[in-house]
Structure formats: structure tokens, C-alpha cells
Amino acid sequence: MENKINLKALVDKGSNKVIFIESDSAFVDVLLSFLTIPLGTILKLGREYSAPVEIGCMNNLYSSVEEIDVRKLGSDTCREMLLLPHNAAEFLIKNLVLQIDRNAKPIRYFVCCLQTTRKLFSYNHGTKSPGCCLETTRKFFSYNHGTQSPGCGHDMYQEITFSVDVASAFVTESARLLITDDLQLISPFNESIVSLFTNLGVTNRNATEELNLNIGVDEVMNLLINSLLSRTPLTETLLKHKPVAERSNENNYQAIHIDPQTVGETVLTEEDNISIKLIISKSKNIVCYAEAGEDFVNLLFSFLTLPLGFVAKQIQDGSLKGCIDQLYRSVQDLDAQHLKSNHHKEMLVNPKLAPGFCYNSLLGIEVASYYYLNSRLTTDSSLIPSNSSLESFKIEPTNCVSSAGGFLKGPAFFTVTDNLVVRPISTIFELSVLEKLNVPFTDTEKRVVLMGKKEALNLLVASFASDSALTNAFISEPYQA
Structure with missing residues (x-):
């Protein structure tokens, strides 16, 4: 049976609009995960759910990648890297209660399988050691089973995984937040009921009603689409039960000032x-x-490889049809008490590319750093012992698209x-x-x-x-x- 999340909604009966919903960590994590999803993945999901969304010109870029002659691509994997880009926060969002990318193959990570306890010596000065690449200064992993390591020359067969707290992804398990129709996150402890209702334009409590709603992956996918097209995505998703109309052909863009x-x-x-x-x-x-x-x-x-949150980060004083930028700003202002750590907040407000997807030098987006610690992967550098260098624990992919080489x-x-x-x-x-x-x-x-x-x-x-x-x-x- 499909998982569901229960939400309590306060609705304006007259306008039939959501004023806000009250939710625990399960739904908040799902909502925040939107900021980590690459644009190419959003376009792919829209097609799979038969609800294609017109995100500016991105659909044309996606179709252009689909149609380009393979002989013009830099490698056999380049098309897949663009059409199915990896999410640098995949190890967190794969444990969400609701998984919108139901057909996605989990990202796997491999290293060479020689044991690090194996000690080797040579009678000759300068002989190359056949030991594991994880024993060397520069460590490597592969997304593909059996890839040869450039560190030690051995094939990579041993699978490694991330250290993950499965209780919640980004917010604390006890976090409870109010989410307004335009995706503002509000702590119920920071405002009185009077000021909250006043700010949300509620003048008559008798004109409202409470609804208990159960949502599944279809509603979450519609919410993602509506967050890109509408200023009232919760109303569109929870009360109208269908995506809003696609963006019209008229130019809805107001030029953006980049700070x-x-x-x-x-x-x-x-x-x-x-x-x-x-x-x-x-x-x-x-x-x-x-x-x-x-x-x-x-x-x-x-x-297409960029996470949605990186795009939202660039929008300064813009007028978009949707409100994903509003969600981004809410996360920026969210109290530390609601988030699991500063590292988790950083993954949302400064989302990075997955290692290997690094043709973005002009845009200034960073590539996530993966570290090999206690036989597992982590992105949290604060876990590295203070008397050790980060580079000694850093592990790099073998199949990287370089800024010099690119996809073509x-x-x-x-x-x-x-x-x-x-x-x-x-x-x-x-x-x-x-x-x-x-x-x-x-x-x-x-x-x-x-x-x-x-x-x-x-x-x-x-x-x-x-x-x-x-x-x-x-x-x-x-x-x-």
C-alpha cells in the first residue's frame, strides 16, 4: 500500500483557499527536498506523471539533449548525465516517506575491493604497490560496478554507502511548522494567533474550517509542479486536485537584477x-x-544538472509565476532549532552538484565533497577529526565531466x-x-x-x-x- 502523510489544513470557506497547513517533519522534509532536485529530473518526472510543466525554456533544452546526435557527445554517458542527473542529496531524500521519483535507480558507489588491512612491501625501490586505492593519498570511487580505479589500477567491486540518520532528512524529527499557501514556513512558537491571522488576512475565524487531508506521491508531484507555476500551490494541489494550467506563450518574465x-x-x-x-x-x-x-x-x-535551490538562490527582486523562491527564502530564515544541523541547512540554501557533474565553472556552483570515513561516505566535513586534513578523507569520482571537456x-x-x-x-x-x-x-x-x-x-x-x-x-x- 502506498504511503500517505496526514495534514491538517485551515481553509477559508468563502474563497475555498488554503490559509495554512500544519505538518510534522515528514511533510516538511518532502517539501524542502524540492530545492535539491536537479531541473532535468523535474522535467523527466513531469513527463512520467503525464503532467508536463513548462519551465521557461528548459523543456526545449531537455528535448535538444534527447535529439542530439550521439556522435557529438563527449562520451556514452553524457546524455544520461543530463537527462537523469544525480542529486547530491540523494542519500537523504531516498528515505523520505513519499518518493516522487518512483522509477529512479538508486545511486550506487563502488571502491576497489582489496582490504585496507592488507600490508604489502617490495624488495625494489619505487615498485608500484598493488594495494587498495583507499590507502593512497588520493581516493576514488565509481558510480559503476567494475570500473578500473585510476588510483591503484584495480577494478571497483566493493559497494559503499552513506551514513544516514533515517529518522528525518533535513529537519528535526520533532519539528512542527505552519506552511502558508505560498510556501512560507512559519514557526507556531514565534507568533501569536492574532498576529498570525492578521498577517495572513484572516479577519473572521468563523469563516474558516479545518480539514484533515491524506496526501500521496501524486499530490506531492502536483505540488512540485504548482510551486513553479502558481502563487497558491497548496490550494491548487489539495483543493482543486490538478496542476494549474501550463505557462502561456506570453512573456511572463521580468528581467532579474543579480546582486x-x-x-x-x-x-x-x-x-x-x-x-x-x-x-x-x-x-x-x-x-x-x-x-x-x-x-x-x-x-x-x-x-539541467542544477538543483532547483541554486536557481532560486539567484532570483533577486524577480517576479516569477510560482513561489519556489519564497520557499527558498523561508529556509534561509528558518530557526536553527528546526533543522538537524547547519550542514543540513547548507545543503538546502547552497545546494551543490553531485561529484562528476562539474561543467559549471561560469555559474559558480560548487561540487559536493564526499569523504570516506569509518568505511562509509559522508558530506559533513565537521565529522572529520580536527587533527586531520580534509583532503586525506576526500574521495573523488572516476567519471567526471571536466570544465575543459564538457558534455560535447x-x-x-x-x-x-x-x-x-x-x-x-x-x-x-x-x-x-x-x-x-x-x-x-x-x-x-x-x-x-x-x-x-x-x-x-x-x-x-x-x-x-x-x-x-x-x-x-x-x-x-x-x-x-
Whole structure:
């Protein structure tokens, strides 16, 4: 029988809207796990649940990866890495009461199977030891059974797992929080009932009613979709029982101002920037398409590997249809008493890439560090003995997409439309794009732009929030608060 979570909801009878729900740690953990899910996984899940969601231009990126010729990919695994990206917090969310990714294969981790207790010597100076790679300074693991270790040359057959407290994922087991319709998390101990109701616009307690609701994985999936499309996702999910209408074709994007403190002070050399050629309609002031090399398309494809919380982190003073940014800010402000540790909070407000998915140098996202401690894996560096170096416990993947190599073979050139349909460069395809936009040749001009970190982050947010990503990232004036 499918697991269920019981929720208590306070509903406004007149408007038939959820005012807030009251929940224990089981549902809060499920809700917070949204921030760790890679965008590519969300798109995959939407298709599996027959509830595809239009997240800006991300669907076009996903379809472009599906359709690209395998000969243009850097390796046989690159397509799967983009369409089924790993979640760096998978070891926590696999124990949630409700699992929305029901068909997902669990991520497995392998090391070479020689015992660390085996001691070896040689009669000759400088002989290579056949010992386990876990005995060396640099340690390796593989996601695949039988991969040869670059550390010691032995095949990796021994499976290792994470140390996990299965009682709860991110919040303490005793945590109880109120969750408003727009996904604000409120501690019931921090506000009086009067101030709570006032802030939520409740003027007449008699106009409300309490409901007991049981939700399963279908409702959780709908909630995830609705959190991206609606400002009232709990009402849409719990009372209307269906996803809201897909995003319309009209441009709902308001250009986002990126705070320089968020972007960081990374200094880029000329070689670090990515050059792209934009074909612009002079009369419409839109980007019709871009011509670019594999470095730009690598960056675009890497968006699919990013956790949802990383995108929410970049949104400053923006206007999105959904409220996932509201959930992110609530976690930032959540009292420490509700979270299991600062490390668990960090996994939500600064979500990282899983090791091996590291083509994101321009975006500034970090790769999660895995440590091998007491024959298990952990991401919590505070568990490492204070008299030891972190590097001595760090364990790295063998199959890493490097920032130099990326997902695509090079050199290669591509045509990229304003809504991020990616095709191998083609004059015929470009002509069809101009015809569809009703833009004559005489109305176009070329403009070469260089992308650094700030431009890459603007493009990421535009891709998530708009169906005209190139125009909004490179032509529109940024919104100033």
C-alpha cells in the first residue's frame, strides 16, 4: 500500500483557499527536498506523471539533449548525465516517506575491493604497490560496478554507502511548522494567533474550517509542479486536485537584477569568457537566434544538472509565476532549532552538484565533497577529526565531466533559438526560424557578445523564467529594485 502523510489544513470557506497547513517533519522534509532536485529530473518526472510543466525554456533544452546526435557527445554517458542527473542529496531524500521519483535507480558507489588491512612491501625501490586505492593519498570511487580505479589500477567491486540518520532528512524529527499557501514556513512558537491571522488576512475565524487531508506521491508531484507555476500551490494541489494550467506563450518574465554579492568576485580572463554571435531583429528588438560553439551549448545543457535551490538562490527582486523562491527564502530564515544541523541547512540554501557533474565553472556552483570515513561516505566535513586534513578523507569520482571537456565534443558549432532549441549549425534551420518569426533578412543585424559569470547567471534565470531566454538575457534592460 502506498504511503500517505496526514495534514491538517485551515481553509477559508468563502474563497475555498488554503490559509495554512500544519505538518510534522515528514511533510516538511518532502517539501524542502524540492530545492535539491536537479531541473532535468523535474522535467523527466513531469513527463512520467503525464503532467508536463513548462519551465521557461528548459523543456526545449531537455528535448535538444534527447535529439542530439550521439556522435557529438563527449562520451556514452553524457546524455544520461543530463537527462537523469544525480542529486547530491540523494542519500537523504531516498528515505523520505513519499518518493516522487518512483522509477529512479538508486545511486550506487563502488571502491576497489582489496582490504585496507592488507600490508604489502617490495624488495625494489619505487615498485608500484598493488594495494587498495583507499590507502593512497588520493581516493576514488565509481558510480559503476567494475570500473578500473585510476588510483591503484584495480577494478571497483566493493559497494559503499552513506551514513544516514533515517529518522528525518533535513529537519528535526520533532519539528512542527505552519506552511502558508505560498510556501512560507512559519514557526507556531514565534507568533501569536492574532498576529498570525492578521498577517495572513484572516479577519473572521468563523469563516474558516479545518480539514484533515491524506496526501500521496501524486499530490506531492502536483505540488512540485504548482510551486513553479502558481502563487497558491497548496490550494491548487489539495483543493482543486490538478496542476494549474501550463505557462502561456506570453512573456511572463521580468528581467532579474543579480546582486553582485551573490555573483561573487570571480576574476575572468578573456579566455574564460564565452563568445556568441546574436542575430537580432532591429525592428522587434528580439534575438532571433544565436550561433555559438560547443562551450556555450555545454553551459546551456549544464542547466539541467542544477538543483532547483541554486536557481532560486539567484532570483533577486524577480517576479516569477510560482513561489519556489519564497520557499527558498523561508529556509534561509528558518530557526536553527528546526533543522538537524547547519550542514543540513547548507545543503538546502547552497545546494551543490553531485561529484562528476562539474561543467559549471561560469555559474559558480560548487561540487559536493564526499569523504570516506569509518568505511562509509559522508558530506559533513565537521565529522572529520580536527587533527586531520580534509583532503586525506576526500574521495573523488572516476567519471567526471571536466570544465575543459564538457558534455560535447569540440570543435562544434550550433544554432540556438531564442527559446533555446539547440541544433547543429544549419542555414536552412536559421531561415525557418526567421520565417516563423516573420523577420525579413533586411531587418537583421549581427552582434557578438562575451559571456562572463554575471551574464551566465542572468541567462540561467531567464531560461528558467522566460520563453525568450536570449532576448531577456542579452537585450532587455535588467530590472532595478
